[in-house]
Amino acid sequence: MLGDRFVYVAISTILAFSYYILPQKNEHYPTCPTVEIYRPLNYSENKDILDKIINDETFRNSSLYKMQQAIRINTTSFNDDLPLDVGNNLDKFQHFTKFHNFLKDEFKLVYENLQLNMVNHFGLVYIWEGSNTSMKPLLLMAHQDTSPINLKTLNQWIHEPLSGDYDGKYLYGRGSGDCKNLLIGHLEAIEELIKIGFKPRRTVILSYGFDEEISGFRNENPKFIENIYGPNSMYAIVDEGGVSLMNVGETKLAVVGTAEKGYLDLSISIEKQGGHSSIVDKRTAIGIMGQLIVEIDNNEMPTYFIDKNPTFYQYVCLAENSIDIDTKLKNDIFNSQIDQNANENVRNFINKDKYTAYAIKTSQAIDIINGGEKINALPEYVELMINSRVAVEENITIAYNKFVKDTTNIAERYNLGLNVQMAYSDEIIEVIPATEMGKLTIKPITMLEPSPITPIGDKHWEIFAGSIKHLYEELAYPDSKVVVTPGLGTGNTDTKHYWNLSDHIYRYRPGVLPSVNANSHGVNEYIEFDSHLQIIAFTFEYIQSVDALDD
Structure with a gap:
């Protein structure tokens, strides 16, 4: 009898103690929207292209040159009281014209194959027309402008703010992380797709505003796009944001802003x-x-x-x-x-x-x-x-x-x-x-108001999150394990002007460091250059993956 009581007490103690030792999930608890690696259907045909983007020194140097040229062009936007229509204030934004000329000279295949629309003088909307107009277009976003450089901090910059200096690992300068790397990465990826003869079924739209850093009040790109395609007309919208990669102990998280x-x-x-x-x-x-x-x-x-x-x-x-x-x-x-x-x-x-x-x-x-x-x-x-x-x-x-x-x-x-x-x-x-x-x-x-919340757990999420997982675990960091999760953007991006166009808005930029940790808006802004190459590889694959999926 005493032995039975001892066993009972021992079991009770173990069960109570195990609450603090073993993970306890209740049956009503939501689970992580886990995804498997997602590859485009023709991945095996393009492995060499992806290997070139991630690892080839010649490609790296060519891509680096493009980014350096982009950083060296001043595209600062300043707070002011200008009206939404900049028609009477063209001189305030004229420096963007130099950036536009650079894009035209550097990305000839994009300009030959995509239709460029100049919106409100300085906004850029490129349309790569798909063969199946019944499919909702994919909308990729970034912004051309950068935050101002405080002249009182110039002596604190290790590299000149518009230098585009590169030390073999890091690229320095205003806009390197926020977010010329995303804009240039899109265009590089599309040129690689054009080179392999890819012709989209699903229309791809690139939308680049010029005043995101001052809340985007002059950004008329979304109105232009909606006038052509209508409300809720985009398959998905992808813009900057999210946490590229973060380590919590031994766990790597890629946090997508939903x-x-x-x-x-x-x-x-x-x-x-x-x-x-x-x-x-x-x-x-x-x-x-x-x-x-x-x-x-x-x-x-x-x-x-x-x-x-x-x-x-x-x-x-x-x-x-x-x-x-x-x-x-x-x-x-x-x-x-x-x-x-x-x-x-x-x-x-x-x-x-x-x-x-x-x-x-x-x-x-x-x-x-x-x-x-x-x-x-x-x-x-x-x-x-x-x-x-x-x-x-x-x-x-x-x-x-x-x-x-x-x-x-x-x-x-x-x-x-x-x-x-x-x-x-x-x-x-x-x-x-x-x-x-x-x-x-x-x-x-x-x-x-806080934004609408992007659904998770559907096919859209499976492809987007699975593509991120593939990028990190098989292309950029083989044998690593990365958990892709939804997350919250604590700041605001230009997507706030695009809510009417899609329920699926993903705020995520592949890379190693979140821009906030790489001094965006501050002194000595920089990126680890591998991050830029990862943007190109992700965009190259993601466009193909959603193109193969019927709505």
Whole structure:
């Protein structure tokens, strides 16, 4: 009897302990949308071409020359107040003409076989007409423009910003990673396809805007394409974004952006009586604005871990495939949708690192503050400008109301009036009447809801993700294992203008490093040049794979 009890206790202890040792999946839990390697039907015929793209030194040097020439042409876009129609402001964008001439000279086969349409003067839309017009076209995107170079940082650049310097492994210069490598890679891939006599059944469209870095307000390419083909007319859309390759312990993840966060710019201003700075209230307008900044920073946005967000599947895939992450974390991921404590543990883990945290919460970046005119005069008007990237679990109204609440707290604390312009409204509401101390005003400036979410687990995903897997595991890094997962774009790409054209939008650029880790927008932007060759190989194969598939 005592022996039986001992056995019972031992078994119970083992079972309880195993919860923390062995992965525990519940039966209602979604699984990773795992794919197998996907190769084009005629892969065996083109193995030599792919080997040339990835490994041939002559091809590498030729491709390098093209990228260096592209980087050396200045295609900066600047923030300004120009209207959407640049017809009256051609001089502001005239430097793009040099880039266009370079493309025409360098990619003669593209210009002989594809139809080029100049849209709104500087937008480029190339159409490679397919033989079967009943098939939805494939749309490949990039952008021509680059972010400005801060002249005050020139002494920090190891290589000149437009040098295109190459050290045998890395290529340096503005646009190397964001994203002339993608644009040039597309054109190189298509020239390779033309050389082998490939003629598409499915039309291929290349769309390159010229002001993505300033939100793409002048990008009329999507309207042009929709006018020809209609809404929801594209088989799929592929643009920059996603995490090229990331290591989580021993696991390599290729994270495809299947959604993007929303975008919100807002302004908060304070008007307060001025005067000589020798006689001052306890806090000036700038001092009160400082308190508001503290209020905003201290009231952090909530975190989420639910299957509405593609990040959820990214961590499911990690839990299913990793051999070295903490077993307790694996269990918590598996049980996060039925166990509140497990969910919190996963959120806390993701939230520890700023490079992963904003995939599960809305960001709030205090970027600009203006106020004060003279050192001995009290400031009468101060303005704060905030940029927020809105979580897919929320919407613009939810995020904006958080800032309204913070502003209300400060208005009440310092006996100020409060005017609020609500999201999607021109009306300004006087929430608290102005007092002798002054008033606060909060207004939205730019609003974009979180994007629609691309389906996963269908044939579209099988081909796209499987092609990535083939690129890495068989072409670029033989014998490696790469897990391709859905993920979330924490920034915004030009795809925000193309939502009406397809349900299948993939934000992914093959390569070794995500552009954010390669100093895009910053000092010493660079790429590992192998990444560029991988773009060419992927595009070469992906166009063929979707061409062989009937809608």
